[in-house]
Amino acid sequence: MEKRNAKAWLYLVPAILFLGFFMVYPLIDVFIYSFEEGYNSASQTFFGVGTYNYSYVLHDPYFLQALKNTFILVIITVPLSTGIALLISVGLSSIKPLRNLYQTVYFLPYVTNTLAVGLVFMILFKKTAYSDGLINMLINWFGGNSVDFIDGPYWAKMFVLCFYTIWVVMPFKILILTSALASVNEEYYKAAQVDGTSKFRIFRKITLPMISPTLFYLVITGFIGAFKAYSDAVALFGTNLNAAEMNTIVGYIYDMLYGDSGGYPSYASAAAIILFTIVLTITCINLLISKKHVHY
Amino acid sequence: MKIVLQNLTKKFPNRNKKVKGDVIAVNDFTFEIPDGSLIGLLGPSGCGKSTTLNLLSGLLKPTAGKIFFGDDDVTGLPAEKRGVGLVFQNYALYPHLTVRQNIMFPLENLKGADKLSKEQMNEKVLEAAKLVQIDELMDRKPDELSGGQQQRVAIARALVKMPKVLLLDEPLSNLDARLRLQTREEIRRIQRETGITTIFVTHDQEEAMSISDLIVVMKDGVVHQIGKPQEVYDKPVNLFVAKFLGTPPINVFHGKVEDNKLYIGKDVIFDSVNVDNKEVYVAIRPEGFILKDEGVLGCNLTGVEVMGRDISVVSTHECCENVAIRSIIDADNMVNVGAKQVRFDLKPNKVFLFDKETEERIDYQL
Amino acid sequence: MGNQVDYEKIEKAAKNRKKLVNGITYFLLTIWGIIVLFPFYWMILTSVKSYASYNSEYYPKFITLSPTLQNYADAFTQVPLAQYLLNTLIFTVVTTAIMLVVVILSAFAFARLNFRGKNLVFTLFLSLMMIPNELVIITNFVTITNMDLRNTFAGLILPSVTSVFYIYLLKENFAQIPDELYYAAKVDGTSDFRYLRRVMIPICRPTLVTITILKVIECWNSYVWPRLITDDENYYLISNGIQELRENGLGRENIPAMMAAVVVISLPLLVLFLIFRKKIMAGVARGGTKG
Numbered sequence: 021m022e023k024r025n026a027k028a029w030l031y032l033v034p035a036i037l038f039l040g041f042f043m044v045y046p047l048i049d050v051f052i053y054s055f056e057e058g059y060n061s062a063s064q065t066f067f068g069v070g071t072y073n074y075s076y077v078l079h080d081p082y083f084l085q086a087l088k089n090t091f092i093l094v095i096i097t098v099p100l101s102t103g104i105a106l107l108i109s110v111g112l113s114s115i116k117p118l119r120n121l122y123q124t125v126y127f128l129p130y131v132t133n134t135l136a137v138g139l140v141f142m143i144l145f146k147k148t149a150y151s152d153g154l155i156n157m158l159i160n161w162f163g164g165n166s167v168d169f170i171d172g173p174y175w176a177k178m179f180v181l182c183f184y185t186i187w188v189v190m191p192f193k194i195l196i197l198t199s200a201l202a203s204v205n206e207e208y209y210k211a212a213q214v215d216g217t218s219k220f221r222i223f224r225k226i227t228l229p230m231i232s233p234t235l236f237y238l239v240i241t242g243f244i245g246a247f248k249a250y251s252d253a254v255a256l257f258g259t260n261l262n263a264a265e266m267n268t269i270v271g272y273i274y275d276m277l278y279g280d281s282g283g284y285p286s287y288a289s290a291a292a293i294i295l296f297t298i299v300l301t302i303t304c305i306n307l308l309i310s311k312k313h314v315h316y
Numbered sequence: 317m318k319i320v321l322q323n324l325t326k327k328f329p330n331r332n333k334k335v336k337g338d339v340i341a342v343n344d345f346t347f348e349i350p351d352g353s354l355i356g357l358l359g360p361s362g363c364g365k366s367t368t369l370n371l372l373s374g375l376l377k378p379t380a381g382k383i384f385f386g387d388d389d390v391t392g393l394p395a396e397k398r399g400v401g402l403v404f405q406n407y408a409l410y411p412h413l414t415v416r417q418n419i420m421f422p423l424e425n426l427k428g429a430d431k432l433s434k435e436q437m438n439e440k441v442l443e444a445a446k447l448v449q450i451d452e453l454m455d456r457k458p459d460e461l462s463g464g465q466q467q468r469v470a471i472a473r474a475l476v477k478m479p480k481v482l483l484l485d486e487p488l489s490n491l492d493a494r495l496r497l498q499t500r501e502e503i504r505r506i507q508r509e510t511g512i513t514t515i516f517v518t519h520d521q522e523e524a525m526s527i528s529d530l531i532v533v534m535k536d537g538v539v540h541q542i543g544k545p546q547e548v549y550d551k552p553v554n555l556f557v558a559k560f561l562g563t564p565p566i567n568v569f570h571g572k573v574e575d576n577k578l579y580i581g582k583d584v585i586f587d588s589v590n591v592d593n594k595e596v597y598v599a600i601r602p603e604g605f606i607l608k609d610e611g612v613l614g615c616n617l618t619g620v621e622v623m624g625r626d627i628s629v630v631s632t633h634e635c636c637e638n639v640a641i642r643s644i645i646d647a648d649n650m651v652n653v654g655a656k657q658v659r660f661d662l663k664p665n666k667v668f669l670f671d672k673e674t675e676e677r678i679d680y681q682l
Numbered sequence: 683m684g685n686q687v688d689y690e691k692i693e694k695a696a697k698n699r700k701k702l703v704n705g706i707t708y709f710l711l712t713i714w715g716i717i718v719l720f721p722f723y724w725m726i727l728t729s730v731k732s733y734a735s736y737n738s739e740y741y742p743k744f745i746t747l748s749p750t751l752q753n754y755a756d757a758f759t760q761v762p763l764a765q766y767l768l769n770t771l772i773f774t775v776v777t778t779a780i781m782l783v784v785v786i787l788s789a790f791a792f793a794r795l796n797f798r799g800k801n802l803v804f805t806l807f808l809s810l811m812m813i814p815n816e817l818v819i820i821t822n823f824v825t826i827t828n829m830d831l832r833n834t835f836a837g838l839i840l841p842s843v844t845s846v847f848y849i850y851l852l853k854e855n856f857a858q859i860p861d862e863l864y865y866a867a868k869v870d871g872t873s874d875f876r877y878l879r880r881v882m883i884p885i886c887r888p889t890l891v892t893i894t895i896l897k898v899i900e901c902w903n904s905y906v907w908p909r910l911i912t913d914d915e916n917y918y919l920i921s922n923g924i925q926e927l928r929e930n931g932l933g934r935e936n937i938p939a940m941m942a943a944v945v946v947i948s949l950p951l952l953v954l955f956l957i958f959r960k961k962i963m964a965g966v967a968r969g970g971t972k973g
Binding site for chain 1: 725783816899954966967
Binding site for chain 2: 860862863865866867868869870871872873876880881884885887
């Protein structure tokens, strides 16, 4: 038995080494960092222990800006993307011809590089000296005035960010919802149809309850994902997100760590732990609500 | 290869926390299996027969006792060093390998001096495949084979490395009725041809009786009887063995002996048995009945089932444990189906007496 | 007669209604399809417009009559695009390969072997799934910097290897293989490692393919870690390479050439997707998340 024990551990050694070194240790370390005041990454020294890092971060206007942006992004994109994905999935499951084609097309954004395609969105929305860009052209056609979505007013930028974020997260949600819809037993629909139930009632009374676990899963992962938004913003507005007023919490963490404003792992750690706390709280609230409403 | 089990015991820790103590799956087995014989381990499910097989294969380690292959004590040897062939109930063929690759798999494990060349392996594989008559299916995958063919592949895979002992776990249970008959003959033939000591597990007494040299009847981890099939059938040591063997099952009556007379209800069955006065079970094999108008045992007739060569007379009796008494009678006999009563004489060698307390068989003479 | 239900009329009305609903469904689905596809169309269109014609269009045109491949040539010659692609390829292949080995070995230990503390260790592994990357990336950044591994492949790859979720996924799959196969192999004298190699891995190939594809997508598109750990252009991956282009390279002046670079970067995964469409979608449905 002893020999078998040793052999099993041997198989686990690589995983334990990697996880220990790059996940468990950092996890402990990030808490330590966050309480080390005045840490200097060059000399690796610090003055004392306390909550100053947290108070600094929470009073930093850039962080507050990032916090606000992230919350707006979450509140707009999560319900909207889930709702649209649900509509599209229901539509998809109600058609037969071309269904595979639509599904394939809808999945494309999943396999694209967020940074690369973000550039396409940027040039679509950007207004420059020599061109208003395609979107502004459309707005002009409908009698509106040109807006610079990339370097212009806050809400215009926020609109593009939300739009791109939704574009990016849709494939996953559509895919998960269509497979959930497909797994609902056909016989329920037939039974309801024979009883003369209207389509809308079938959807509300049968389909929705049946897929409610999936919906809540998507909402929860959607919240978590949206709170960690970063690369979409970089793709649209460049790496200097603070200047563009479009930074996110994750962006703030990385800026604190590295780059022109970097070199402050303690502040970054404090911000990361604040983010983690927020995500954890929201997830717990979500789970509590889902316990009450999910029909399984 | 002769196999000897010595006080073999296997206990499992109890999963059910409410009950204390270990579960004894195999309790103090001692018996010897002669070289080159075909042994059937027989018993109802949960009697420990599969555990015994796993102890023999080395997949399980006994709690106590010893196992000898020939003169070698193999109790401590792990499965891979024992040189046994094992055929699983659901065959356990590797789904991604072809028949050929499946059969070759054990040979590829050989190392060092035993290592075979590619040609030798192919030859052995073909030989094993021919033995079980699947040499035409070599390049198919398991899921392209019927149940019977899969079974043959599994046997070939177990045989290819010339095991000292071949173990078969419920070899026929996954086959349909027709294939079952055919396959059990097949197993008998293969065993004869190879001469490998073979032990198989089954809960089907007919299966065990039909092909085994010896059968071992087990219940609740205890061996009840070991013997040649006919011997066990004709001289069951106790009520359980008597009930477990035979189709239709034996008919069990509550009876008693008084002044050397054997009673079932009010009927005197035998009027001079050399048994002390006591309550007994009277067990009568279905073929032990003779239809006779003035026979010793009267039963209430419920029906007659015609089965071609024989007929089965179904009747009831207030003293009978069975819901219905089944007696197998030659089809030449005429039964008045409209009658309410039917009377039988009994063949003494088909009538067993068992003690009410111990359920052991009571030897008696008329 | 007047009271008789006109079934023909009801039938016709129901049919028309169905047609209408169907028409609206297709219309809306097509609109989303256009929203999804348009950026791809625009990126290809822009990449074949000549520099001059692109900049002369105040209102961008939806087609071009004189497509050119000059932009692609520019993208490869004026910026180290090939270098970025090669780096990403190396990063993706090596990371995925190491990940597979680590994942297979540990999933095997959890699914097949028995050892003291197995359940405890597995629970610990699972709980690591909840840890967001953002929390550990800070220390990893400091660690890699201190180890002097910035701007090396080792620094890029090592922290990207582990994937607890894939260990979980594969372990579940391994555990579905009937125990009899293992016992059969055991009786035949097969070693654990050979059983893993010859039986478990081939049987679980679909799951391994899924894991591989998901990891490849993840690696190909990873941005945050490469950005933190590389500032030498020779080690840029495509994501931070393209970002660099946008801010300091082609993006400033030559938009069509930049779009050509975007097309080149996007193409490998799109091709992979079109080949393994079913596998990828099934794999993502089983266990993928974006990011």
